């Protein structure tokens with residue numbers, strides 16, 4: 197056998213990934229992972245060469261969020277692996293299934309401070325669902341199979357497999373993988389029937405129920421079941437930042453996003469509910485505000501596939517461990533066993549209260565006809581022109597909150613976003629990943645100028661690899677969200693939030709990266725420039741939207757405050 | 770409040786590190802920890818004594834670790850708990866007899882001796898060791914080492930009669 201024709205750990209790795217159905221790997225090569233990049237040349241798997249491992253990681257997340265499939269990222273040892281820490285933690289916080297493959301220095305060199313050595317599995321211990329170190333090439337198919345199983349099942353999350361260079365080079369044979377080695381991992385799928393009945397009992401008697409829906413519903417693919425149950429129960433639905441799209445915003449029962457920058461009605465309905473049904477949500481502090489003042493009169497039904505979420509923040513009257521879809525199906529059939537789903541309680545008083553909040557406290561902003569452009573207005577125009585048929589990725593900051601508030605989400609997996617970690621720089625690479633996953637769909641990143649500058653080099657990846665994403669950069673001259681906090685809570689003393697409007701020249705920068713560069717700064721030019729952006733389909737487009745640098749994002753519940761005190765305008769603070 | 774947990778884990782590299790990483794990340798406090806093999810291949814048992822006001826979340830976080838197979842909390846009444854201590858106590862010729870006599874009430878064995886000190890090995894329940902210290906401590910503790918607590922769930926309902934008379938072993 198010649199060197200090249202030997203079947204090694206690397207071949208086994210590629211074959212294992214193919215066996216898991218992987219079609220795309222996002223990555224950056226380097227010394228320790230070199231052996232794996234050679235058989236990659238002969239594999240049907242497409243490799244997307246990111247310009248930074250963080251970008252590769254967020255691409256894998258965008259790919260996973262837009263489809264539910266496991267995203268795959270590959271990097272070398274040491275700096276390649278450490279550059280992955282942010283996307284791993286991001287995926288952990290948002291329960292996004294990704295598998296990271298990292299090269300490691302040779303087994304004999306581990307622990308010797310060898311060139312490009314980092315204790316990757318140790319680092320990953322804190323930011324993955326689980327991690328592996330391969331010590332024998334014969335184990336690779338099983339490790340990869342387990343890694344995919346762990347990433348995708350139960351509460352999904354990131355899993356890392358670290359493979360030393362000598363293991364990648366070790367001669368081995370292909371072994372069909374089996375799952376036999378996880379005695380400590382048995383996620384509960386079905387909710388307990390007694391709890392299901394008790395939950396229905398409580399929901400049926402409720403006068404002011406609210407379904408508090410989190411990202412778990414999207415992960416479980418339970419949107420249809422949610423819709424059917426919400427209608428049968430006749431209960432209003434709030435969707436957290438991670439759940440936007442899990443329930444159609446144009447439905448009569450939809451109240452929108454609750455929480456710190458949530459819609460008044462959504463936040464207040466939770467506050468005044470008597471029964472709060474949490475489905476795949478985790479009582480995050482951005483939703484609850486002061487947890488002691490959160491939904492004070494509500495009995496809690498908490499449905500989650502991760503038992504550790506139940507009771508973590510708020511004790512539940514009825515805990516239900518199980519997959520959101522399975523539990524919603526069971527809830528609906530338990531409800532059907534009691535009555536005709538169409539014969540639901542009217543709850544007129546509750547809906548009247550909700551309607552009055554809707555009309556008294558809508559989302560609002562003012563767009564002066566001569567400018568400056570307001571982000572909210574631009575998003576509404578973009579929504580109108582696209583008909584909302586797009587996958588939207590967002591950065592982190594004011595623009596993210598406005599995107600969530602003003603885009604009307606109708607389908608799951610149309611919102612790709614960094615919720616738990618709030619990672620600036622997520623939007624560009626995540627949009628690239630989402631576009632790779634759904635080439636026929638319109639993918640638009642709504643990004644901030646600050647966020648854009650953290651990972652914009654991935655547009656070179658997009659241009660080189662023919663991934664025609666559209667990136668809208670809202671240029672408000674700086675870190676709008678941080679500036680808002682300094683304005684409101686630090687007496688207007690602005691510190692390190694000004695990026696200026698002068699540099700970079702976004703259209704020129706876009707052109708230099710192989711994209712089409714566009715710019716708009718007057719409200720009357722918005723529609724034509726959107727049309728222009730949408731007409732380009734052979735290259736990525738960057739559209740700079742120069743917006744008001746003084747605009748603030750409301751409603752707002754100041755951090756740690758009670759959700760009973762929602763600030764609607766600056767004057768109220 | 771102190772709780773004793775017995776945790777069955779896969780005997781794999783890094784398991785202990787994962788557990789202690791989780792504890793430090795979540796702000797749980799480990800009072801003592803003992804790890805060893807079980808009678809089953811590939812399984813280790815970790816006995817943890819933790820200081821926590823509330824155990825539910827801690828148990829769930831332990832269970833969430835992929836390599837953790839089983840977590841069991843033991844109420845003091847249903848736990849067979851043991852610790853081992855090696856303790857060096859100042860013992861001048863004038864007090865030596867007294868020290869030895871007191872120690873023998875606790876079934877403590879002398880394992881080293883010098884002109885000014887005696888070193889004992891003593892094993893038993895945490896209470897047993899505590900009482901030992903209360904009685905022998907005043908003579909002057911020069912050095913002390915204690916094992917982590919190990920524990921197993923009692924099968925019998927009844928508390929078996931203490932092996933040594935009257936000192937709460």
Ligand SMILES: Cc1ncc(C[n+]2csc(CCOP(=O)(O)OP(=O)(O)O)c2C)c(N)n1
Nearest residue numbers: 593594595620644645646647674675676677
């Ligand atoms: C990696 C990272 N660093 C710092 C922050 C803190 N931070 C939150 S929002 C924000 C400003 C975002 O600026 P921009 O992208 O321009 O969005 P805007 O608020 O202006 O819409 C900063 C610095 C963060 N979330 N992530």
Ligand SMILES: [Mg+2]
Nearest residue numbers: 644645674676
């Ligand atoms: Mg900005």
